[in-house]
Amino acid sequence: MGYVETLEPGTFTLADLDALPDDGMRYELVDGVLLVTPAPLPIHQTAVLELAVRLRSACPDDLKVFIAPTDFQPTRQRSLQPDVLVCRRADVGPRAVEKPPLLAVEVLSAATRSKDLVFKRRLYEEAGVTSYWIFDPASEELTVLELVDGTYHQRAVVIGKDVFEAEFPFPVRILPAELLD
Template structure:
């Protein structure tokens, strides 16, 4: 099952998001279109948590690491919830983060694969998110994209027990196989 679009395109607002139930579904907004994704599977949650733990351990004090659900609202028409994100501590608002993220991470699942690989990649790129990591737990594969001149360039693809020594958003070592263990 892919993500579900509801209501008339272009009619949903950020204010409407506040009226939705806390029912385990993930609600995101893209230019007036509500995207609804089912609750993640255990392997997805394991990968998100393990990655967040590693990022948090290396995180400098001026940054913050969060896991979903937390809204990133780069425009008044968009509200996204990366699985894991890193931002500047000073950019954390009372309800959401509006300034460009230092890192957005999406964990692929059957329900989110096309949204994460195409739509969210474009939206994060347009929003000026410095780094976008895509992790496929089934393949134990991490794809790292970094913004260069307003466009994402692939920095690395690491699989299994290979190591990725990130420089952005800060130095941290990631081994894909360890994220699903």
């Protein structure tokens, strides 16, 4: 966690974030520090879309599925963009998701791997995101973490054509290999 601990609070604000161009880059804000990620590769976007479609088809009416770039703003100094998120409809404000999502999903890539595995895991945990899924397209591996007493615990690791039968945030069946179709 050395990367997280070496970040000094910056002066970048949500207003500054709102003024950035829509240029295909992903901009996130953590304690005044701007994080910039390049546009994702096709394999990444395929996994994001396939996962979102599966979640959306099973989503109950009181919940909503979003894909990045949808902001989740847990504090006035943080704005995060999970690749996929599920939240209560009532938690969606005019510009961002304002309360912790029930589920945040990150799809790993070379550009985001360490950020997603360590940094964003900690930020989602601190924010109270109930479930955090991490999908690695290179190994067709889905890791499912659930918040228990403020700490993420691994619930499942599912690979390839093995089936993950999610119960939370709602029942849905996920086969990691199908996310790359």
